[in-house]
Amino acid sequence: MIKCQFAGLSVRRPIINPFDCLTYRQLFWVEVQRRLLKTENALGSKFKEDPIGDHGARTKRRLQPASEDKERCREAPSVKAAKQTEKVSESIKHGEATKSSESFGHWNQGLKTSMQDSKMQVYKDDKVVVIKDKYPKARYHWLVLPWQTISSLKVLREEHCALVKHMQQVADQMVQQCPDASSLRFRTGYHAIPSMSQVHLHVISQDFDSPCLKNKKHWNSFTTDYFMESHDVIQMLETNGRVTVKEGSSELLKLPLRCHVCRKEFPTIPALKEHLKSHLPS
DNA sequence: GTTCTAGAAC
């Protein structure tokens, strides 16, 4: 690692090949370009034109083949760019770059944004909205969300009972209108410890036939007690006036991979997913 | 929540 200073800029650069050393002046321009790109990214889409004029060809990028799976799972770049812009403008509004998990635009607030987006909505009434999960873990995977801001199951009380029952009714409706309802099984429930803010009821078909289902956490969050049945949640609210999440629920995500139909255990996600094909409707 | 990647496992 060498360090040099030029025109007030301090530059550090690892030396891989000592004969490949750049002069201080060259290092300076490399650093200027790097910082320009960084600033440009921070400003989001404000400056869309390529400042260098080579469409970023000089910027190191990871080469990745366009895979169908990736396309099915990844959000459109335009959506990502819009979110980035939104995040930055929000930070500017507040006069600072905030890292708080509560800040609007943080990844865990994504559902609040999605539920307001008419393009995402597949059903809505005066109390709830239904959107498709952005990264569906099965052929059918919807989320039922209340318009009322309710951060998580923890804040639910008896007065939310009617609302939560309505969410269940809407979930049932979604299943009924599904063209494959007769051949697929569905479950409706909540994650014990959700990552995303705003209470959301998962309505998910039990085929788990999706390229977005990629890891143990995904699998166990829908196939262990980490997935809390909607009916059980309603019952808890009715009897206790609140929802209690079992201690150690997060540990459930680390359980071995076990088929939810025949309970057979598998060593890896690919092996499990291959097996799941055998349970698909013929 | 996702992506990315080091390093474990094979």
Add this chain to the structure above:
DNA sequence: GTTCTAGAAC
């Protein structure tokens, strides 16, 4: 060598 996972970063 490749596949896969786990954990950091976002």
